[in-house]
Amino acid sequence: MSPRRLPAALLLAAALALPLAAQHADPALAQALLRQLVDTNTTAAAGTTAAARALAQRLLAAGFPPADVSLLGANPNKLNLVVRYRGTGAKPPILLIGHLDVVQARRQDWSTDPFQLVIKNGYFYGRGTQDMKDGDAIFLATLLQFKQENYQPDRDIILALTAAEEGGADNGVQWLLAHRRALIQAAFVLNADGGGVDAVHGQPQFLAVDASEKLYADFQLSTTNPGGHSSLPVPDNAIYHLTDGLARLQRFQFPFELNSVTRGFFRAYSRLDSGQRAADQRAILATPPDPAALRRLSADPLFNATLRTTCVPTRLSAGDANNALPQNAEAIVNCRIMPGHSALDIQRQLVSILADPKITVRYVDDAGGIRGQAPDAVSNPPVQLSPEVMRPLQALANQMWHGLPVVPDMATGASDGKYTNAAGMPTYALSGVSIDEDDVRAHGRDENLAVASFDTGAQFYYRFLKLLTGGR
Numbered sequence: 001m002s003p004r005r006l007p008a009a010l011l012l013a014a015a016l017a018l019p020l021a022a023q024h025a026d027p028a029l030a031q032a033l034l035r036q037l038v039d040t041n042t043t044a045a046a047g048t049t050a051a052a053r054a055l056a057q058r059l060l061a062a063g064f065p066p067a068d069v070s071l072l073g074a075n076p077n078k079l080n081l082v083v084r085y086r087g088t089g090a091k092p093p094i095l096l097i098g099h100l101d102v103v104q105a106r107r108q109d110w111s112t113d114p115f116q117l118v119i120k121n122g123y124f125y126g127r128g129t130q131d132m133k134d135g136d137a138i139f140l141a142t143l144l145q146f147k148q149e150n151y152q153p154d155r156d157i158i159l160a161l162t163a164a165e166e167g168g169a170d171n172g173v174q175w176l177l178a179h180r181r182a183l184i185q186a187a188f189v190l191n192a193d194g195g196g197v198d199a200v201h202g203q204p205q206f207l208a209v210d211a212s213e214k215l216y217a218d219f220q221l222s223t224t225n226p227g228g229h230s231s232l233p234v235p236d237n238a239i240y241h242l243t244d245g246l247a248r249l250q251r252f253q254f255p256f257e258l259n260s261v262t263r264g265f266f267r268a269y270s271r272l273d274s275g276q277r278a279a280d281q282r283a284i285l286a287t288p289p290d291p292a293a294l295r296r297l298s299a300d301p302l303f304n305a306t307l308r309t310t311c312v313p314t315r316l317s318a319g320d321a322n323n324a325l326p327q328n329a330e331a332i333v334n335c336r337i338m339p340g341h342s343a344l345d346i347q348r349q350l351v352s353i354l355a356d357p358k359i360t361v362r363y364v365d366d367a368g369g370i371r372g373q374a375p376d377a378v379s380n381p382p383v384q385l386s387p388e389v390m391r392p393l394q395a396l397a398n399q400m401w402h403g404l405p406v407v408p409d410m411a412t413g414a415s416d417g418k419y420t421n422a423a424g425m426p427t428y429a430l431s432g433v434s435i436d437e438d439d440v441r442a443h444g445r446d447e448n449l450a451v452a453s454f455d456t457g458a459q460f461y462y463r464f465l466k467l468l469t470g471g472r
Contacts, residue, residue, distance in 0.1 A: 025462035027455040030141035033058075034454065037100070037133040038117040038126035047077035048100040048163040048172075055140060055161065059083055062147050070183065073175055078163035080172035082183055085143050087153035087469060094468060095158045095186035095425065097173060097416055098136040098193060099165030102128040103443050110446055122451055129449040131442035134433055135192025136161055138458045142465055153469030160184055165193070165416050169367035173416040177423050186425055188389065192461075193415045194429025197401070197453075199436045205272055207397045208409040209390075210429030212261040214309075214336040215379035216414035217343040218364035219350060221245065221313075227327035238329040239318050245354035246313055246331060252353045254309040256294055257338050258285070261382040262306055264408040272405065302437070305412035309346065311335040332364065336412055339381055343374035380421040382410070389428055392467040400432070400460060432460020 033055075040051040052071055059069045068084040081100075084093075105114035105127045112118040114127040128134070139159050146153075162172025176184050194210040225238040258266075263285060270281035276296070283293035284307075297303045304310070314334045319326035335346050343363060350361050363374035385408060397404045411417075417427035434453045441447040 025142065025455075025458040026145055027458055029144060030137050030454070030458040031451075033137035033141050034124065034129070034133060035117040037137055038124075038128055039115065041115045042101050042128070043104050044101065044164070044166070044168045045104075047075075049077055049079040051100050052079045052081040052161065052163075055081055056083075058140070058144065062144050064147065070180075072180065073163060073170060073172060074179075075163070075170040078170045078172070080160060080162040080176060082158065082160045082176070082180075083143065084183075085146060085153070085157040085159070087155045087157065089155065091155035091469075092187040093156035093158050093185070094465075095160065095184050095189045095420070096139050097160050097162065097189055097191050097420065097427075098132055098139055099163070099172070099416060100133075100136060100161050101163055101166050102131070102133070103166050105445075105447075112446070114447070119451065120448075123448040124451055124454060125446060125448045127447055129447050129454075130435065130440070131447070132193045134449055134454055134457065135431060138432075138454075138461050139192060141458060142462050145462065146465075151466070153465075155187075155469055157465065157469060158184055158186060162416065164366075167366065167368075171366060171416070171419070173419045177419055181423075188386065189417065189420045189425050189427040191415060191417045191420075191427055191429045192431050194411045194413075194417070194431070195409065196431035196457075197404070197434035198407075199434045200438075202434075202436065204401050204404050204434055205437075206268065206405045206407040207393070207401070207432075208407050209385075209393070210411040210415075210417070211385055211408045212259065212339055212380075212382035213411035213414050213417060213429070214305075214338060215341070215343065215418070217335045217337060217346060217374060219311075219333045219335065219347060219374070220362045220364050220370055221331045221333055221350075221354070222328065222360050222362070223356075223358050224328050225326060227325045230323045230325055233325065238326045241356055241358050242316075242318070242329040242331055245356050245359045246333075248355060249311060249313070249333070249350070249353050253298070254311070254338075254349075256284075256289065256307050257309075257340075258307075259339055259382050259410070261408045261410045265306065265410065268405060268407040272407075302412070305336065306410060309335065309338045309341065310412075311346065311350065336414065337379060339379045339410070342376045342378050344376040347374040380418060383421065383426045383428065386426065389468070393430070393464065396460070396464055396467060400456070400463070431457060432464070433457035 042048050042051050056069050056071055070082045071079045073079045112125045118125040164171040195208045197207055198205045223238045223241045266281045270278045280293035280297050283290035311333050313331045315332040318329035337346055363371045394406045397406050420427045
């Protein structure tokens, strides 16, 4: 039984029965680590090794044994950091994962230097403040403070800060599972790259736990043509073929789907929402779902992405000269695929949607290679919500946010949790950081995070890990 179905009295009793540490997280330590991380460029071109080495030095200086601090990976420019905080071994380990790499940012696009942490109007500005150097700093600060306190958990806590989650070759979690599985084997995984406190105008609405996520897939759409002089235009233009196909994709809507996690999400959200939108969320849970309610909810981009697979063009290129008909045109289409489907399923569906034999659809792998056929592996099913994780989580939400409900969610994006889930380690994407629904700036211009939200997030993981590992 998931904790959201437990009687309120039982939840309250669980909260009171769970001992909390007398100490609190040190926000200054977490903030110092965030500054160090943001000030270190970890884009694909720069790599993660400099950041990983600097953090390893902090751990060694704090007294972690060298045998418990590992820098490793296939690519010297993309090393991963794995640290083990030793417990009594009464319970199996917990694994914490976070990626060190960030997407590119151009100085001319930002009001501040994206690779320098700036505090402005109560916000941290810098690339990675939302995705996800905040989580990395919080995880590491928690372990460093545990070390300062000589805290002895009843289980080992493993932290893996890794490379290439944002794309490219040498994904750190994938490599560790393939080559150093024993180093990170755990009963379950906490991933700060998802979930968190959903807020509206600064007011917390619920604490989301990502217990499912979509499958990420890129496809290259291409068409070729003999070309020719632009003074002699012909209707058989490569650009026309491609853009006509993309227009058909724009008009297409993938089928509506629900799974155990998204059903739980809409059931819980309908109790928090009001008016027509709350009624619509209840109506789509009926059998059959109400078509009008489904249309209205689908108009909201977040709800639409929770209800179905989405595919959208993100890059276009065509032609070689201004005065020549294009001999080629290409587009990248990014798909976020509902659980239970494969990239190959969607590749075949794209061919049908585009409905043009002159448009070739190929799969783009994580390293950027082009393949004729996408993988046929079906994405992971939703995670079963374990009471071992969910009961202390709801208890802590009761204490920190005065009864804030915990809501299961499906990430509309994708994370390294796809690797740990596939490896048989149930993975919960979870954060104590609060972000407004209409101010999600991950991967965007002027990415920022409220200082107070970050500090609360540090308190959350400090306390949550103590609840999961003995609480004293």
